[in-house]
Amino acid sequence: MIRLLAALLAPLVVIAGLVLGLPTHQGEDLQRVIGAQADADGQAAAALGGAVTEATTAKHAAPRAASLRAAAGTDATPTALPLGVTMTGLSSAVVPKEKAVVVRGRVVNDSDETWTDINVYACSSGAPITSSHELDHAAEATTDDVVCGRTSVFTTIDSLAPGASAAYRLKVDRDRLGIGSQPGVYWFGVQALGTSTEGRDSVADGTVRTFLPQVGESAGPRPDAAFSLVLPIRARTLHTADGRLANPDTWATDLGTGGRLSNMLALAASAPAGEATLLVDPAVVDAVRELAAGNPARDLGTATVAPSDDASPAAADPDPQDDATAAVADDAAAWLRSFTDVARRLPVLALPYGDLDVAGASHHDVRALARARQESEAVFKDLDVAATPAIVPPNGLLPAEARELADGATVIVSSAALPDSLATADAVPSSVSIGGEQVLVAGSSLSLGGPGPTDGSRALALRQRLLAEGLLRSDEDATDPALVVLPYDADPGPRVAHFFDELDRSFLRLTGVSAPDGTAPELEDLAYPSGQLDREIPHSTFAEADRLTELGDTLDRILPRNAGLAATAAREALSATSYFARDTSLAAAELEGTATANLGGAVAWFDDRLASVDVSVPRFVILGSTEGPFAMTVTNDLTRPIRLGIRATTTGGLDIRAPRTINVPASSSRTVNLVARATGPGVHSVVLVVTDEDGHPIRKSQDISIRSRDVGWVIWLIMGGGAALLFGAIALRWRKRLRARAATPAVVPGRDPEDGTTTDTETPEAP
Known part of the structure; x- marks a missing residue:
C-alpha cells in the first residue's frame, strides 16, 4: 500500500519541483514574480511620480525608495528579501546583436537562517519602456512593483549560512535573453530562489535589476x-x-581603497x-589635509595647512607605533594629490x-x-x-x-x-x-x-x-x-x-x-x-558660530606671527552650520547634538586662551602736576609671545603718550609707563582700548579718571623766594662781619691804648 502511494505521489513531487525551481520558457511567456500588480510600463509605479525627495544618508536603493514613497504620500513599503543580490559586472551595456551577455555578482544571505539549493536566474522583460516619463517611474519602482521573467539560464549555490555570500556568473546567449527586436529599454536582472526552513516557492527570495537599452535600426543619423x-x-x-x-x-574608510x-x-x-x-x-579638501598631517588637535602653534608645490601637505610624522594613523595619513596624502590633478583638468x-x-x-x-x-x-x-x-x-x-x-x-x-x-x-x-x-x-x-534595490x-x-x-x-x-x-x-x-x-x-x-x-x-x-524652515540650522547656532569666528580672529591678531587661528575658527564655525549639521542629518547618522556640543567646546577653547592675556591699569590716577606717568601691566600666560597696541580716547585738555607696540614674551608679564599731559587742572576721563599692532580693538575698553594739579608756578615761586632769602641772609651776615673787623683798632706794643703815650720799659739783661 505504501509503495502504491509513493508511486502515485512521485509524479506530483516532480511536477512541484519543476514549478518551484526550474526556469520558465523565454520570450512572450515570461513569468510574473514577487506578486507584481502592474505591467512593466510602470502602472503601479506611477504613484511615485512627482515625488519630492530629500537626500538622506542611505546607501542603498531600498531606503531611497522608501523616502520616495513617503514623499509621494503612500505608506507602501518594499518587501524585505532575505537574499541580497548584487550585480558587479555586465559584459554588454546594450542588447547585443548576436553575442551573449555575461553578468556577474554575489548573493548574500541577509537572514538569520541557512538557505540551501539557491538557484540564481537571469531574467528580463518582454515589453520595452519607450519614453523618459515611463523610465522615471520604472527607476522609482520597488521590487514589489516589477514584472520580470526568468530565463532558462541559471546557476546553483548549494548553501549559504547567515551573513555568508557566494559569487555567481551567468552567460546568457542572445537567443535565450527573452528580449525581442523592438527598440527601447528593457529590464534585465538576476533573481535568486532558495529553500529555507519554511520550504520553497516560486517567489524570488532575492533580486537585482538594471536597464538594458536596445538600439533599433535607423535609416539616418540619430540625434544625440x-x-x-x-x-x-x-x-x-x-x-x-x-x-x-x-x-x-569614517574618513579612513571613505579615503581608503574602495571607499x-x-x-x-x-x-x-x-x-x-x-x-x-x-x-x-573645499572643507573636504581641508579635512583630508588634516588627516594627512595626522589629524592634530588645535593649538597656538598650528598654522593653516598650506599646500606645497605639488599640493600635498608637509605632513607631520605620525606616531610610528600607530599604524592605523600612518595608513590614513598615506591614503589622505595620495587622495589629495589625485584630487588636485583632477581638479586642474575638469571644471x-x-x-x-x-x-x-x-x-x-x-x-x-x-x-x-x-x-x-x-x-x-x-x-x-x-x-x-x-x-x-x-x-x-x-x-x-x-x-x-x-x-x-x-x-x-x-x-x-x-x-x-x-x-x-x-x-x-x-x-x-x-x-x-x-x-x-x-x-x-x-x-x-x-x-x-539606476533602479533599486541596487544603489543607483x-x-x-x-x-x-x-x-x-x-x-x-x-x-x-x-x-x-x-x-x-x-x-x-x-x-x-x-x-x-x-x-x-x-x-x-x-x-x-x-x-x-x-x-x-x-x-x-x-x-x-x-x-x-x-x-x-524647521530643518534649517537655527539662529542660536549661527550666533554661536559668529562668536567662535570673532574669538579666533581676536586671538590670531595678537600673535606676532600669523598662526592661522582666524581661518581655523571661521572654518570650524562654517562646518558646524552645514547642511550636514542639521538635526535631521545628524540623527540619521546617530550623531544627535554633536555639532552644538563641539561648537560650544571650540568657543570655550578660544575663550580660555584669550583669558590668559590680562591687562591691568589703575582706575584713578593723580598727577603731581600737569604731566606725569602711570603704569600698565600686561600678563601673558600663553605659550607664545604676543604683541599689543594701546589706543586712548580722552576728553579735551588731556593727552596720553603710549608705546606703539607692546611685546610680551610667552608666560611672562611686562609693565610699561604711559605718560599723561594735561593743559589745565581738573579730572579728565580716558577710555583705554587694547588693540593689535594695526589698531584693531581686541579687548573691552577700560575707563580711567586722571586728576591733574596746576601748581608748578607756586612751587617755583616759593623755592625762588626761599633761595633769595637764604642768599640775602648769607650776604648780610658777611657784610656785618666785614664791618666789625674794619672797626676794631690794631694793638701797638709800648703805647697805652687809652691815651696813646709811650711807656719806657726795662729790658732785662741777658745773663
Missing part, C-alpha cells in the same frame, strides 16, 4: 542626447572641541576632459565652505554666506585650481532669500522644486528663469541613477540609466541637455575604469555644466515647503 554629469565631493566635516576632525574612522570618496575621485579621474564636472566642498563648481546651510544662513546670518565664499576662494587659490562659485543644496530645495544672495554664483536646484506641470512633464527643463535670474535644474529621478549611483547602475535615458531622449529629439547631479553621498563603487568608455555611443553626448540658453521657462518662484 546631451547630459551634464556633476560628480560631488561632499562630506560632513565637523570638528571636535579640541579641533580634531570628527569621525576619523566612497576614493571611488568618486577615481570616477572623475577616468572622465575625459569636458565630460564631467566636479562639485566640491569645478565650488560650494560655500563647509557646505554651509545656505537656506538657514539666508534667514538667520547672511554674513556667514559671505565668509563661506571667502574661505572657499582661499582654498582653491592655494591649490591653484580655477573654480566657479555655486549654490547646490543637497536636498535640491532653496528659498527665494537664498537665491537673491547668489551674487552671480551658479544655482542648481532639483526638479522636485518645480511646479507639478513642469516636474511631471515628459521633458523636464534643465533651467528656469526667476525674476530675470537663471537657475539650473537637475532631474530628481535621473540624478538618483553605482557605476554600473548609473551607466545603464544614462544609456537608457539617452536612447529614449534621442528618440524624442530632446536637444536640451539634461543635468545630472549625483546625490551628495553617491558611491560609484570601485569598478569605474570603463564607465565613460561604455557611454561613448552615437546617441549620447556628455558635456560640462553650461549656462542656460535664454529659452528657459519663466517662473514666479520655486517650491520651498514650510517644513524645511
Whole structure:
C-alpha cells in the first residue's frame, strides 16, 4: 500500500519541483514574480511620480525608495528579501546583436537562517519602456512593483549560512535573453530562489535589476542626447572641541581603497576632459589635509595647512607605533594629490565652505554666506585650481532669500522644486528663469541613477540609466541637455575604469555644466515647503558660530606671527552650520547634538586662551602736576609671545603718550609707563582700548579718571623766594662781619691804648 502511494505521489513531487525551481520558457511567456500588480510600463509605479525627495544618508536603493514613497504620500513599503543580490559586472551595456551577455555578482544571505539549493536566474522583460516619463517611474519602482521573467539560464549555490555570500556568473546567449527586436529599454536582472526552513516557492527570495537599452535600426543619423554629469565631493566635516576632525574612522574608510570618496575621485579621474564636472566642498579638501598631517588637535602653534608645490601637505610624522594613523595619513596624502590633478583638468563648481546651510544662513546670518565664499576662494587659490562659485543644496530645495544672495554664483536646484506641470512633464527643463535670474535644474529621478534595490549611483547602475535615458531622449529629439547631479553621498563603487568608455555611443553626448540658453521657462518662484524652515540650522547656532569666528580672529591678531587661528575658527564655525549639521542629518547618522556640543567646546577653547592675556591699569590716577606717568601691566600666560597696541580716547585738555607696540614674551608679564599731559587742572576721563599692532580693538575698553594739579608756578615761586632769602641772609651776615673787623683798632706794643703815650720799659739783661 505504501509503495502504491509513493508511486502515485512521485509524479506530483516532480511536477512541484519543476514549478518551484526550474526556469520558465523565454520570450512572450515570461513569468510574473514577487506578486507584481502592474505591467512593466510602470502602472503601479506611477504613484511615485512627482515625488519630492530629500537626500538622506542611505546607501542603498531600498531606503531611497522608501523616502520616495513617503514623499509621494503612500505608506507602501518594499518587501524585505532575505537574499541580497548584487550585480558587479555586465559584459554588454546594450542588447547585443548576436553575442551573449555575461553578468556577474554575489548573493548574500541577509537572514538569520541557512538557505540551501539557491538557484540564481537571469531574467528580463518582454515589453520595452519607450519614453523618459515611463523610465522615471520604472527607476522609482520597488521590487514589489516589477514584472520580470526568468530565463532558462541559471546557476546553483548549494548553501549559504547567515551573513555568508557566494559569487555567481551567468552567460546568457542572445537567443535565450527573452528580449525581442523592438527598440527601447528593457529590464534585465538576476533573481535568486532558495529553500529555507519554511520550504520553497516560486517567489524570488532575492533580486537585482538594471536597464538594458536596445538600439533599433535607423535609416539616418540619430540625434544625440546631451547630459551634464556633476560628480560631488561632499562630506560632513565637523570638528571636535579640541579641533580634531570628527569621525576619523569614517574618513579612513571613505579615503581608503574602495571607499566612497576614493571611488568618486577615481570616477572623475577616468572622465575625459569636458565630460564631467566636479562639485566640491573645499572643507573636504581641508579635512583630508588634516588627516594627512595626522589629524592634530588645535593649538597656538598650528598654522593653516598650506599646500606645497605639488599640493600635498608637509605632513607631520605620525606616531610610528600607530599604524592605523600612518595608513590614513598615506591614503589622505595620495587622495589629495589625485584630487588636485583632477581638479586642474575638469571644471569645478565650488560650494560655500563647509557646505554651509545656505537656506538657514539666508534667514538667520547672511554674513556667514559671505565668509563661506571667502574661505572657499582661499582654498582653491592655494591649490591653484580655477573654480566657479555655486549654490547646490543637497536636498535640491532653496528659498527665494537664498537665491537673491547668489551674487552671480551658479544655482542648481532639483526638479522636485518645480511646479507639478513642469516636474511631471515628459521633458523636464534643465533651467528656469526667476525674476530675470537663471537657475539650473537637475532631474530628481535621473540624478538618483539606476533602479533599486541596487544603489543607483553605482557605476554600473548609473551607466545603464544614462544609456537608457539617452536612447529614449534621442528618440524624442530632446536637444536640451539634461543635468545630472549625483546625490551628495553617491558611491560609484570601485569598478569605474570603463564607465565613460561604455557611454561613448552615437546617441549620447556628455558635456560640462553650461549656462542656460535664454529659452528657459519663466517662473514666479520655486517650491520651498514650510517644513524645511524647521530643518534649517537655527539662529542660536549661527550666533554661536559668529562668536567662535570673532574669538579666533581676536586671538590670531595678537600673535606676532600669523598662526592661522582666524581661518581655523571661521572654518570650524562654517562646518558646524552645514547642511550636514542639521538635526535631521545628524540623527540619521546617530550623531544627535554633536555639532552644538563641539561648537560650544571650540568657543570655550578660544575663550580660555584669550583669558590668559590680562591687562591691568589703575582706575584713578593723580598727577603731581600737569604731566606725569602711570603704569600698565600686561600678563601673558600663553605659550607664545604676543604683541599689543594701546589706543586712548580722552576728553579735551588731556593727552596720553603710549608705546606703539607692546611685546610680551610667552608666560611672562611686562609693565610699561604711559605718560599723561594735561593743559589745565581738573579730572579728565580716558577710555583705554587694547588693540593689535594695526589698531584693531581686541579687548573691552577700560575707563580711567586722571586728576591733574596746576601748581608748578607756586612751587617755583616759593623755592625762588626761599633761595633769595637764604642768599640775602648769607650776604648780610658777611657784610656785618666785614664791618666789625674794619672797626676794631690794631694793638701797638709800648703805647697805652687809652691815651696813646709811650711807656719806657726795662729790658732785662741777658745773663
